[in-house]
Amino acid sequence: MASLTKTLPASWYCSSPLYQLERRAVFMKAWYLLGPVTRFQNVGEEVDYEIAQIRLTVRRNSKEARDIKVYASDQSTEMRSHLTETGLLFATISAHAPSFDEFFPDLKPLLATVDFTRLPYRRSIKYEGNFNWKTMVDGYQECLHCQYTHPSFSVYYPPTFYTVYNHKNFSQHVADPNKRDDGLFLYFFPNCTLNVYGGGMSSFRVCPTEKPGVTRMEFDYYHMESGDKFEEYFKFVRQVAIEDFELCEKAQENLEKGIYTEGILNPVKETGVVFYQQRVLDLVCSQHEKEKCLNSSHMASGNKYVARPRLVEPAAS
Incomplete structure (x- = not known):
């Protein structure tokens, strides 16, 4: 029997030194959907962002x-960006990221x-939540919680056949594999989403702050009407966003209290989580x-070098 994949340890959701390592390993090497x-x-x-x-x-x-x-915010440097043929703008935040086509082939x-x-474009909102990014x-990367947490969403998109297709640095979520043109739901590694359905589009960015237990959520909304x-x-x-927000704050409480430390991911229903957590693990x-x-x-x-804070070795997944 193939070994089952473990989650990232709870300490990875609560450690400041770990976030600083994630920042260098993950965030500085990625592309971000801006809109x-x-x-x-x-x-x-001018529209301002902070990632x-x-x-x-x-x-x-x-x-x-x-x-x-x-x-860059001081207007002195133009950052690398990519505008797709269908009108989506992506950008990097450092020179360490590969080309757009290499990141999203x-x-x-x-x-x-x-x-x-x-x-x-209709509206944007942002606010902080007490949880790790x-x-x-x-x-977002699994829907085991959807029927319980999102009863209204589950009426339109029943989780019975919910499937996640993982690609290099992004995932496509499909409510019914036989109706793959019914909405477009995408996760862009590490922290952006795009959801097109019901005549409109929403996207959000999960923006980490310097505090590992605090994250800023940024939402943009678009609609034909x-x-x-x-x-x-x-x-x-x-309503769906608020339900997720409340669930995340409760989950983070358990992570910080030590109630949960590490577990096994469902090899069928949590492939989206396996995909992105493994990517974080490998890069870090x-x-x-x-x-x-x-x-x-x-x-x-013999050169002087100020070592960064030492980390506990990551647990193998």
């Missing part, structure tokens, strides 16, 4: 549809199924080894 072109309609208007303590500014520089640039066919330039991603039609959609998707362990080797090299050469 469709409809989020940046007005020439000269893993790196601040960005997005600005449309002219009426040309694709003349949208991403800058098989994403374009899925994004080609939706014309994101036709979805008007991975606590929220854990919830305004007025009452949009408000009805907004009420529905906000690799970064940790590189920094240990660098530290040893500096010590051997």
